[in-house]
Amino acid sequence: MVGITARSWVALITYAVVMGLVVKGIRIPVPRVIAEPTLRLATKVRIIDPPQRRRLLAPGKRLSVPLDLRWAPVVGVLFLLATTAIPGDVVRLGIVGDDSVRPYDVLVLFISLAYISTALDSTGGLRALSFWISQKSAKTPPDSPPSAPKTASGLKLWTVLYVFWFFFGVLVGNDPIVLSGTAFLGYFTRATGITAPRAWTMSQFAAANVASAALVSSNPTNILIAGAWNLNFLTGFTAYTILPTAAVAIVAYPVLLTMFTFIKPTSPVDKDSPTTASRQRYIPDQLLPPDIDPRSALVDPSGAIFHSSLLLITLGTLVGTSFVKGVEVWMVTMPAGIIAFLRDIWSERTAPKVLHKEAAEENEVELEETRAPKSQTDGQRGSPTSTEATAPADVGTPTTAASTTTLNGDNEPEHDRKYSLPSLVRATCKRFPTTTSTISRLPLSLLTFAGGIFVLARGLTATGWTDTFAGWLEKICVNPAATVFFVGFFTTLVLCPICGTNIGGTILAVEIIRSPTFANSARVAADPRILSGAVYSLAMASNIGALSWTISSSLAGLLWVRILQQKGIRVTQVEFARWMVPLMLVLTTVASAIVLVEINYWNLGTVL
Numbered sequence: 001m002v003g004i005t006a007r008s009w010v011a012l013i014t015y016a017v018v019m020g021l022v023v024k025g026i027r028i029p030v031p032r033v034i035a036e037p038t039l040r041l042a043t044k045v046r047i048i049d050p051p052q053r054r055r056l057l058a059p060g061k062r063l064s065v066p067l068d069l070r071w072a073p074v075v076g077v078l079f080l081l082a083t084t085a086i087p088g089d090v091v092r093l094g095i096v097g098d099d100s101v102r103p104y105d106v107l108v109l110f111i112s113l114a115y116i117s118t119a120l121d122s123t124g125g126l127r128a129l130s131f132w133i134s135q136k137s138a139k140t141p142p143d144s145p146p147s148a149p150k151t152a153s154g155l156k157l158w159t160v161l162y163v164f165w166f167f168f169g170v171l172v173g174n175d176p177i178v179l180s181g182t183a184f185l186g187y188f189t190r191a192t193g194i195t196a197p198r199a200w201t202m203s204q205f206a207a208a209n210v211a212s213a214a215l216v217s218s219n220p221t222n223i224l225i226a227g228a229w230n231l232n233f234l235t236g237f238t239a240y241t242i243l244p245t246a247a248v249a250i251v252a253y254p255v256l257l258t259m260f261t262f263i264k265p266t267s268p269v270d271k272d273s274p275t276t277a278s279r280q281r282y283i284p285d286q287l288l289p290p291d292i293d294p295r296s297a298l299v300d301p302s303g304a305i306f307h308s309s310l311l312l313i314t315l316g317t318l319v320g321t322s323f324v325k326g327v328e329v330w331m332v333t334m335p336a337g338i339i340a341f342l343r344d345i346w347s348e349r350t351a352p353k354v355l356h357k358e359a360a361e362e363n364e365v366e367l368e369e370t371r372a373p374k375s376q377t378d379g380q381r382g383s384p385t386s387t388e389a390t391a392p393a394d395v396g397t398p399t400t401a402a403s404t405t406t407l408n409g410d411n412e413p414e415h416d417r418k419y420s421l422p423s424l425v426r427a428t429c430k431r432f433p434t435t436t437s438t439i440s441r442l443p444l445s446l447l448t449f450a451g452g453i454f455v456l457a458r459g460l461t462a463t464g465w466t467d468t469f470a471g472w473l474e475k476i477c478v479n480p481a482a483t484v485f486f487v488g489f490f491t492t493l494v495l496c497p498i499c500g501t502n503i504g505g506t507i508l509a510v511e512i513i514r515s516p517t518f519a520n521s522a523r524v525a526a527d528p529r530i531l532s533g534a535v536y537s538l539a540m541a542s543n544i545g546a547l548s549w550t551i552s553s554s555l556a557g558l559l560w561v562r563i564l565q566q567k568g569i570r571v572t573q574v575e576f577a578r579w580m581v582p583l584m585l586v587l588t589t590v591a592s593a594i595v596l597v598e599i600n601y602w603n604l605g606t607v608l
Helices: 006-023 032-044 048-056 072-082 089-097 103-122 126-136 154-172 174-191 198-211 220-228 233-262 274-279 302-322 327-348 359-362 416-421 422-429 433-440 446-461 467-477 480-498 501-514 522-526 529-547 555-566 574-603
Strands: 026-029 064-067
Touching: 006 072, 006 446, 006 467, 006 480, 006 501, 032 048, 072 089, 072 433, 072 446, 089 103, 089 446, 103 126, 103 174, 103 220, 103 302, 103 433, 103 446, 126 154, 126 174, 154 174, 154 198, 154 233, 154 302, 174 416, 174 555, 198 233, 198 529, 198 555, 198 574, 220 233, 220 433, 220 501, 220 529, 220 555, 233 529, 233 574, 302 327, 327 433, 422 433, 422 501, 433 501, 446 467, 446 501, 467 480, 480 501, 480 529, 480 574, 501 529, 522 529, 529 574
Parallel strands: none
Antiparallel strands: 026 064
16 A cells, blocks of 8 residues: 655645546636747648638737646646656556556547447437427327327427437437437427426436446446446446436436426416416427428438447447457447448548538537536526637638738748648538538547546556545445445535546546455455445446536536537526436435345345
8 A cells, every 4th residue: 555645645636626627627828929939830830821820819819728628637647747746657557557447448439439329410310210209299189170280298298208318328328319319409499489498408418317327338437337347248237237227217207207397487487378388387288399301300311220230230249249258348349430430431422412401500519629608697598609619729711801911921822721731621521521520529528538537546546545545435335335325425426526527536436446445455355245336336326427516527418518508598507406416316316225235135246
């Protein structure tokens, strides 16, 4: 066991500061004396265009560098290396891993499956299926002529969509459901005249994140936990998470229904119009489903079939090869991701097709830009708000007037711009619009974020903090019941919202639970159910923790709020906590109780 030294305190303080920046990022202004030569050099080496440099250095503008979820962990690692708080071997362990935890395996699996799922979403398949389900739930009212519009029970349609989000969340994970389903709900609530869309958006977010606990491939936290203890994907993980997941989903339904039935919207209701008053409730009595042919939402029907088949085959292969020793996860997922990418490139070998309006609107959302929006004062539907773009990422086509001027003697001919990096990006996006749109929506920020957090967590281990935390945990976990409930609630209430999303919290928790101070303690040796309880309680809590008291408790939450904001639906931090925390407390209790039952009666203590 490593003792606590001055370097240990440097590592801990750095970790805490990085976690704070992950939760709420900042922008560091760059002095003009540094910005001007830097941008001039970037222009010379063709990283940016001259018009971009002029816009960035325009009067009244100041260049700034973001220090948030994407870059704060990397900066933290560099700081620890510069101060010699951690050696270089820690960085290698944080990236390559060891025999039990391989971070690159986690990242390759998640990015590969994310590409397949996002490519499936880009085809319009999930959106078309959503429209089809909403229309199939409608019927012509009794005693009405056949030509009368079909209406659907608000409660029935809300229930159908809840089941739909959960079922497909199990298969494809929470990110594709949030990505496609949230945009669909933005259109759906507008088309049906719902002015208080909370019941629909909150239930979708809850169902998607609960569902992601079932399969290893549905969430990076599951991949991390399964890899840390070498759990078989089917018999070692899903076999013991599927029952708690189903139970939590079943319990969440009446809890959500009760909240949205007895709590009334704060917006004024037109009492003189029964129809309007009904639609201003969270779950209206009757709704008119969107009048749109589901097939028209399909941008690429053949692509939808291909990517959905590839996703199912990949998931099945992952489960099958989890029984085969020597087959690593990346060996299955990387080829699948490459096949999906090559198929998309091949499908656009001819002139690009014009995207449907809804698909084009959907493609504006970029998963990488997962920063929480500024707080709003209204919890109901409002006008869409715009977000401030990061200046260096601007690769848009500049105006003709600006393209012929020069600055500070920088006389670059106009024709040279077509050989710059921005021109290459523009040409690629124009030639392969669907593929580049899919790539832009991938959670690429997860690479720098998770990679940095892995190294920082290893740094805490190398400086003695993980063993210290593990000793505290060993004193608390005196029996399986105490272990299950403490790990469950501590993960959802503390680690997920504070440690840089549920991924960061899970990384730290895995290091603590794997520490010999806890895993090889006398209590765990006497009762192996304590270790099993900690592992499976963490598996459930890392998913349910997305519903904690901060939107930044998960990457999916940051994405969800961003899409809703673009669709004109505002969600504040306070409102999110007001709806989600009561639900999260109930679901954590249910999940922990069922895990405890599995430990005591299903011989779960012998799995690890």
